Amino acid sequence: MIGETLRARIDAEIARFPVKRGGLLGALHIVQEGQGCVSLAASKELAAIFDVFPVEVIELVRFYNFFHESPRGRHQVYVCTNLPCALRGANVLLKGLEQHLGVGVGETTADGRVHLGREECLGACANAPMIRVGGVYHEDLDLAGACAVLDALE
Amino acid sequence: MQKVPFTTGYLTAHCGDDAYGTLDGYKAEGGYETARRVLKKGTPEDLIETLKASGLQGRGGASFIAGQKWSFMPGAEDDTGPRYLVCNADESEPGSFKDRLLLERAPHLLLEGILLAAFAIRAEKTFLYVRGEYGEAIRVLTRAIEEARAGKVLGPRALGSRFAHDVVLVRGAGAYICGEETGLLESLEGKKGQPRKKPPYPAENGVFGRPTTVNNVETLCHVPHIVEKGADWFRGIGTAESPGNTLFGVSGHVVRPGLYELPLGTPLDEIVFEHAGGVAGGRKLKAVIPGGLSMAVLPAGQVDVPMANEFLRERQTALGTGGIIVMDDTTCMVRVACIITHFFREESCGQCTQCREGTGWMNRIVSRIERGEGRFEDLALLKDVCAKMEGKTICAFADAAAWPVQGLLRHFPQDFQSHVTHGQCPYPGSFVLA
Numbered sequence: 001m002i003g004e005t006l007r008a009r010i011d012a013e014i015a016r017f018p019v020k021r022g023g024l025l026g027a028l029h030i031v032q033e034g035q036g037c038v039s040l041a042a043s044k045e046l047a048a049i050f051d052v053f054p055v056e057v058i059e060l061v062r063f064y065n066f067f068h069e070s071p072r073g074r075h076q077v078y079v080c081t082n083l084p085c086a087l088r089g090a091n092v093l094l095k096g097l098e099q100h101l102g103v104g105v106g107e108t109t110a111d112g113r114v115h116l117g118r119e120e121c122l123g124a125c126a127n128a129p130m131i132r133v134g135g136v137y138h139e140d141l142d143l144a145g146a147c148a149v150l151d152a153l154e
Numbered sequence: 155m156q157k158v159p160f161t162t163g164y165l166t167a168h169c170g171d172d173a174y175g176t177l178d179g180y181k182a183e184g185g186y187e188t189a190r191r192v193l194k195k196g197t198p199e200d201l202i203e204t205l206k207a208s209g210l211q212g213r214g215g216a217s218f219i220a221g222q223k224w225s226f227m228p229g230a231e232d233d234t235g236p237r238y239l240v241c242n243a244d245e246s247e248p249g250s251f252k253d254r255l256l257l258e259r260a261p262h263l264l265l266e267g268i269l270l271a272a273f274a275i276r277a278e279k280t281f282l283y284v285r286g287e288y289g290e291a292i293r294v295l296t297r298a299i300e301e302a303r304a305g306k307v308l309g310p311r312a313l314g315s316r317f318a319h320d321v322v323l324v325r326g327a328g329a330y331i332c333g334e335e336t337g338l339l340e341s342l343e344g345k346k347g348q349p350r351k352k353p354p355y356p357a358e359n360g361v362f363g364r365p366t367t368v369n370n371v372e373t374l375c376h377v378p379h380i381v382e383k384g385a386d387w388f389r390g391i392g393t394a395e396s397p398g399n400t401l402f403g404v405s406g407h408v409v410r411p412g413l414y415e416l417p418l419g420t421p422l423d424e425i426v427f428e429h430a431g432g433v434a435g436g437r438k439l440k441a442v443i444p445g446g447l448s449m450a451v452l453p454a455g456q457v458d459v460p461m462a463n464e465f466l467r468e469r470q471t472a473l474g475t476g477g478i479i480v481m482d483d484t485t486c487m488v489r490v491a492c493i494i495t496h497f498f499r500e501e502s503c504g505q506c507t508q509c510r511e512g513t514g515w516m517n518r519i520v521s522r523i524e525r526g527e528g529r530f531e532d533l534a535l536l537k538d539v540c541a542k543m544e545g546k547t548i549c550a551f552a553d554a555a556a557w558p559v560q561g562l563l564r565h566f567p568q569d570f571q572s573h574v575t576h577g578q579c580p581y582p583g584s585f586v587l588a
């Protein structure tokens with residue numbers, strides 16, 4: 001259920017646009033932040049709020065890499081593996097993190113603590129390799145440094 | 155936070171200190187005085203003329219003349235409803251990280267550029283679309299916009315003038331194609347970021363059905379400087395056709411990867427060897443991608459080229475976003491092709507058959523060559539797929555996917571041939587794939 005608090009935030013988001021639907025992308029961010037994912041049920045509720053068909057919301061969830069339909073663990077860790085990072089060893093780092101966490105790309109540790117993924121260029125090319133943990137960048141990393149960042153997560 | 159540039163100029167002089175970060179700091183450096191003067195006493199027509207005279211080219215990749223783009227917007231006689239400015243802060247071109255610096259460290263410079271551009275096109279609102287991954291930029295901009303509202307820089311009487319303006323910050327959600335301007339407009343409307351057929355162009359029918367101008371972050375950051383110091387001053391920097399400084403981003407195998415604010419037309423070899431300190435580890439240069447992943451590569455022998463489109467064009471490549479990716483002599487160009495084609499395969503919006511199928515096809519072909527399972531016909535096949543993608547789709551994404559592959563085949567066919575002949579990679583020390 002999209003509770004009152006989230007609903008109030010969604011209404012505020014809608015008010016920022018001249019057309020209601022403009023607030024839909026922001027509403028998806030709000031729901032995912034609040035509930036850890038955008039479930040099928042949440043998509044249906046959003047569809048009702050925005051007067052669109054459920055499939056239109058579900059399509060957005062699938063089109064935008066940011067959104068996911070099931071929860072992904074407490075901390076989401078993404079390694080940039082595009083060319084500038086790859087040239088500086090990003091894939092070696094990624095393999096090292098897989099071993100350190102005991103999971104593969106796209107998986108979450110058994111305790112639900114860390115989800116590991118890879119991403120396309122994150123705009124940190126001069127400070128490669130790097131990882132993104134939620135909205136925070138950790139740059140100029142080596143494997144030991146990256147492991148230390150992950151170990152410090154709750 | 156993005157590290158400050160190694161060489162600075164008018165754009166980034168204050169990116170290392172607080173002057174551009176807080177409203178008071180910015181004002182203490184004379185910030186917002188130019189916009190205050192223009193909003194109170196200037197006219198949109200004069201402003202557009204100044205921009206046209208300056209020759210400022212858009213810095214989002216397509217290098218379109220900014221003043222000209224503004225002049226496409228309807229004039230004062232059109233009073234059918236609101237018009238909008240969209241600031242494209244979706245920066246996702248691999249190898250590009252310049253807008254991030256300006257967003258994080260010069261938010262008020264950007265807001266002043268936005269106010270001036272909005273005044274020129276008579277926009278009542280700006281949608282500032284920031285890529286979702288740029289968490290720090292979003293935090294900084296949210297604060298700067300609040301400060302600007304509280305300080306009456308934005309609002310019903312912006313900077314004490316009769317011009318009303320507000321900025322709406324919108325967070326992207328991880329889709330490269332939303333950087334394409336009409337994909338971005340769709341995304342703002344709460345839809346999938348699938349680019350639109352043009353015409354109609356955004357100036358006629360943009361976001362929410364209204365006339366809209368889309369400008370890149372860096373483009374807008376040049377504007378206050380041009381208006382303050384004049385078109386002639388700006389023309390005095392860079393080349394005749396490509397005036398002004400720009401922010402080059404250098405990454406890959408160099409001693410000093412980072413940002414460099416330099417005039418357009420600065421030779422590529424000077425940037426790589428002098429500014430960025432040359433190839434790291436004492437190795438030799440193999441190749442340079444001059445303008446972000448979408449642009450064709452140049453081999454080591456061709457890097458003596460001024461970084462401006464009129465010169466890069468002769469070498470069948472372009473300035474793009476000024477993201478310079480440097481590769482040393484250990485680098486396997488087939489692996490480079492794997493990364494490039496994987497990226498475009500992942501990011502195609504899927505509307506056009508040539509693009510949707512072509513990007514997947516290219517990726518499968520180069521991947522099997524990389525695995526040592528390629529055939530000699532594959533090279534011709536790749537060229538053919540590229541030719542069928544170029545210039546035939548709704549947006550320039552398909553061209554941007556074909557160009558870099560064509561560049562690799564043009565300059566490094568031996569890397570591909572060697573994989574096919576020997577069934578393995580001839581570069582044991584090359585970077586590795588996932």
Ligand SMILES: Cc1cc2nc3c(=O)[nH]c(=O)nc-3n(C[C@H](O)[C@H](O)[C@H](O)COP(=O)(O)O)c2cc1C
Binds near residue numbers: 242335336
């Ligand atoms: C596939 C594709 C991706 C693009 N991504 C961006 C981007 O991330 N940022 C940007 O400013 N322009 C991007 N552009 C260019 C925009 O379409 C548009 O030309 C630009 O934002 C206009 O601003 P400017 O004239 O100030 O450069 C992209 C274009 C294409 C075809």
Ligand code: SF4
Binds near residue numbers: 331547548
């Ligand atoms: S060229 Fe590719 S990205 Fe552009 S509209 Fe067509 S399918 Fe979408």
